[in-house]
Amino acid sequence: MEWLAGRIMLMSGARRALVAFAAGLLAVLALPPFGLFAAPFLSFPVLVWLIDGASGDPHDGMVKRSFPAFLVGWCFGFGYFLGGLWWLGNALLVEADEFAWALPLAVVGLPAFLALFYGFATAAARLLWSDGVSRIAALALSFGFFEWLRSFVLTGFPWNAIGYAAMPVPLMMQSAAVIGLAGVNMLAVFVFAAPSLIGTRKGMRAGMALAALLAAGHFGYGFYRMNQPLPARATALSVRLVQPLIDQSKKLDDSERSSIFEQHLDLTNAPVENGGRRPDVIVWPETSVPFILTDNPDALVRISDVLEDGQILIAGAVRTENAGAGQPPRYYNSIYVIDDRGQIVSASDKRHLVPFGEYLPFENLLSAAGLNAIAAAMPGGFSAAAVRTLLTLPAGTKFYPLICYEAIFPGEIGDEVLEADALLNVTNDAWFGNTPGPYQHFQQAQLRSVETGLPLIRAANTGVSAIVNGRGEIMTGFPFGVRGYVDAALPGRASVPMQLHEQRRNGLLVAACLLGMAIFSRFSFILRKN
Known part of the structure; x- marks a missing residue:
């Protein structure tokens, strides 16, 4: 494993980009209809090792130093979103005579845009990068933050957030009732990336133990909640x-x-x-x-x-x-x-309409160019x-x-x-x-x-x-x-341990813990180097 980690860290140029793309593509197999839960345990360690080797010139400014890590994250994201969203092009083929021209924008353009979020996530994580388990915490925190941004920027498109890869079946969905999807996103990245520590040894025992504890809690709580009685409705319907x-x-x-x-x-x-x-x-x-x-x-x-x-x-x-x-x-x-x-x-x-599907953003400008919303059968599209x-x-x-x-x-x-x-x-x-x-x-x-x-x-x-x-x-x-x-x-309503606002608060607590771990280790790392 150390040999493999070393080889991946030393990659550069097109080889590094291609391996990052392939790692993102592999992670898609954890999503429906495949549900191969093991896939991210292979793809995220590769991502960590690629970021390990993506250090810029220390004499450059912060933006330029972060670019190699950004490019790794973008390539990973492009593979993930291209493999997970290619089917969007099918909607354009329903009326191919009118919309087939936009096929490259849907199949390639949208994944390329969404990959920016993962690029910024890896670049931000690299700013807090150190050695050992804390760099996994930095990556988990950064992914969680940019997945949250992805849920509302430009009306939002949180489709296939990383946390869904950790929840292929109901038994493994129950943690979301405690920490929400945002919390699951962060802890999923942490657990998925933990095997990378085997390849670098630093912090391996602590990191793998913490990841195992989180996984055990994830499965254990799921088993507990799935075995709670489900109340029937007071009035049959x-x-x-x-x-x-x-x-x-x-x-x-x-x-x-x-x-x-x-x-x-x-x-x-x-x-x-x-x-x-x-x-x-x-x-x-x-x-x-x-x-x-x-x-x-x-x-x-x-x-x-x-x-x-x-x-x-x-x-x-x-x-x-x-x-x-x-x-x-x-x-x-x-x-x-x-x-x-x-x-x-x-x-x-x-309330939440699909841009370019149910309505046309910048309608006056784009409609003058002859564009129409795909799924709107009336002029002007739908109103929200x-x-x-x-x-x-x-x-x-x-x-x-x-x-x-x-x-x-x-x-x-x-x-x-x-x-x-x-x-x-x-x-x-x-x-x-x-x-x-x-x-x-x-x-x-x-x-x-x-x-x-x-x-x-x-x-x-x-x-x-x-x-x-x-x-x-x-x-x-x-x-x-x-x-x-x-x-x-x-069925009747199942009891939930936390209301939605409490789940979101707990997600913030997860983020705070990861941030504290990453910042403390980053400063310790800098002091050791000096």
């Missing part, structure tokens, strides 16, 4: 998930609208298997209603004809709103709650809601709505979640085909259940649809690419 498996090209075809609507109604009206209890709530995916529902009263009549007394339909739809005299109408990506009389009794609009509104059913049950990729933003879930009985995530991942994208999306939605303790109702057009309990366990559902429906009782 049966939910039907509808997964219609509509090809995205058909959803964009006006002539298919009536057929698509009827397919959803057929699955809604299908009999309960084995003569069981009829569902109280039926859930359709995002934008499942293929027209403006409020402009089609006959469609609401059809819904009321299909629903039995007391049944509720929750459906993704596009909502329109008059913007005033002389102004074009506003369009919202919304969820409707519709009762058995065909009345819309509650609604919620999407000012506030998130809980969906309230007639019986008083409340759902916390997360439309599509809103489920990947743990920091945006507010205190109003305490009033909810379940999380509701509707999505349409048909844009991405049978690629890793839908599986990665599902894992991230799963973790929101663990953090909040709330069951998750997830309806996806092509999958993955599921009912997940408050510990992240799948109670029932459909894999990707299966058409059908499934009925199940909604």
Whole structure:
């Protein structure tokens, strides 16, 4: 191992960049649908050794001295994001005649941009670099900080944060209920990088012992929480998930609208298997209603004809709103709650829109150049809601709505979640085909259940649809690419050791401990050298 570490440290130029890229690419194997938990234990030690050897000229300024470490981190990040996000290009091929030109921007440009965060992470870590275990602490702290930045800079895109590699199954997700995703991001990097100490020996025993202790706590707490009793709901509620498996090209075809609507109604009206209890709530995916529902009263009549007394339909739809005299109408990506009389009794609009997907940033400038948002079927794209509104059913049950990729933003879930009985995530991942994208999306939605303790109702057009309990366990559902429906009782709320604000506070405590370790060792290292 020492021989290998030495060889990697001494690499330079193109070889160093290529090895960093390959290490990042390898780390992707820990993510869905692969879930190879061992992969980061190979990639992160390589990253540490590359940073060890990426020291600039001590006579140069701070920025110039940091550049070799920045380049290592950028190459690592480029491999990680290229391997983890290549499937985004599939969305551009749905309307290839209009958007295929942007394929290099989505497949290569976005990973290259996101890799900047990892480049800055390694450069910042190099400023606190010393020998032994403290350099692992510096790397973990820096990655955690820049993953946090990635969650909101330019509207944010925290997809595939490093912490998800440490949480491939519910047993390994439970730590997030104590320290949040931010805390898991940091400790995951620390544990993943710890084997690098075997190659350099300095601080090996202490570092490996601490990493083993953290891993044991991660698994041990998961085992403890998974074996806690899960309370049942005070009032039984049966939910039907509808997964219609509509090809995205058909959803964009006006002539298919009536057929698509009827397919959803057929699955809604299908009999309960084995003569069981009829569902109280039926859930359709995002934008499942293929027209403006409020402009089609006959469609609401059809819904009321299909629903039995007391049944509720929750459906993704596009909502329109008059913007005033002389102004074009506003369009919202919304969820409707519709009762058995065909009345819309509650609604919620999407707050966090997908840039270039649902709206066009710098619209006046870019639209003049002939650009359009990919998933917006109307001029100007969608408008964002000012506030998130809980969906309230007639019986008083409340759902916390997360439309599509809103489920990947743990920091945006507010205190109003305490009033909810379940999380509701509707999505349409048909844009991405049978690629890793839908599986990665599902894992991230799963973790929101663990953090909040709330069951998750997830309806996806092509999958993955599921009912997940408050510990992240799948109670029932459909894999990707299966058409059908499934009925199940909604689980009760699981107890969580910490509320969301306490989880975020604990994440800061993790950061403070790592910072203290890195600063103390850095100054000790400087004193020893002098």
